[in-house]
Each structure stands twice: as structure tokens, then as C-alpha cells.
Amino acid sequence: MLGARGAVSLVSLCLLLALVAAGYAGFLYIPLYLDNLSMREAVTAAFNRMAADPDDERIRLYLVSRANAIGTHWERQGAVQAEKPGLGLTPADFIIERESFTGHSGRVQLDYQREFRLWPTDTLKTVDFHVEKAGALAQ
Numbered sequence: 703m704l705g706a707r708g709a710v711s712l713v714s715l716c717l718l719l720a721l722v723a724a725g726y727a728g729f730l731y732i733p734l735y736l737d738n739l740s741m742r743e744a745v746t747a748a749f750n751r752m753a754a755d756p757d758d759e760r761i762r763l764y765l766v767s768r769a770n771a772i773g774t775h776w777e778r779q780g781a782v783q784a785e786k787p788g789l790g791l792t793p794a795d796f797i798i799e800r801e802s803f804t805g806h807s808g809r810v811q812l813d814y815q816r817e818f819r820l821w822p823t824d825t826l827k828t829v830d831f832h833v834e835k836a837g838a839l840a841q
Contacts, residue, residue: 734816737773738831741789741812744768749810749835752800762793765812776817776826783826789814809836
């Protein structure tokens with residue numbers, strides 16, 4: 703049977719709620735994953751620099767400067783959480799390894815967490831990310 707003209711059915715209401723939930727999840731998660739793509743690009747660029755630059759500290763500083771230009775992070779200031787620019791990563795967060803015998807292969811790795819605030823409850827949730835680039839270095 704067909705419902706009355708203009709009436710809202712339970713199926714259409716459920717579809718509308720699913721669409722709103724998907725939009726809300728996209729609003730929260732898409733910026734985090736776009737920032738992670740930027741960090742993947744930075745790690746790949748640092749890996750490519752390893753072939754020409756033997757100084758791992760300089761590569762770490764390059765990665766930290768790139769991480770400070772991407773996204774935001776939350777820091778506790780007294781009793782309140784404040785949103786700060788950058789990912790809040792330190793040089794110790796980046797693992798840079800080279801093959802010790804020939805130096806023709808290497809690895810750059812980063813494991814980090816991003817917090818985001820749920821609206822309207824203002825609770826913070828955490829998402830874990832892993833970025834790694836390994837292989838033979840360009841000669």
C-alpha cells in the first residue's frame with residue numbers, strides 16, 4: 703500500500719539519518735586523513751633526501767618543520783585544552799634508519815596520534831596513524 707501523499711515513511715527517515723551521520727563522520731575524519739596524506743608526502747620526500755644527505759638530524763628537522771605546517775593538535779594549558787597549529791611532533795617521533803654496511807637502503811617511520819573534538823559534546827577522540835617509507839635509496 704502506498705502512504706498518503708507527502709507523508710514521511712520510516713525508510714526515507716532512516717536513509718536521511720544515515721546520510722546525515724555519514725556527512726558528520728566525513729566532516730570529522732576527512733581533514734585528519736588529508737593531513738595524514740600530507741605527512742606521507744613529507745616522509746617520502748625525506749626518504750628521497752636520504753640518498754644525498756647523510757645527516758639524519760637535518761632530515762629530522764625537515765620532517766618536524768613540515769609537521770608544524772600541517773593541521774592542528776590539542777595541548778593542555780592548565781585546566782583547559784587549547785588547539786595549536788601543527789601536529790605537535792618532535793624530532794624523537796621520527797625513526798630514520800640506514801643500512802649500516804652499504805648505506806644503500808633506508809627507512810623513515812612515524813607513528814603518531816591525532817585528537818579531534820566531537821561536536822556538540824566537546825569530548826576528544828584519538829585516531830592512530832602509521833607512516834613508513836622503506837627501500838633502496840637512489841644512487
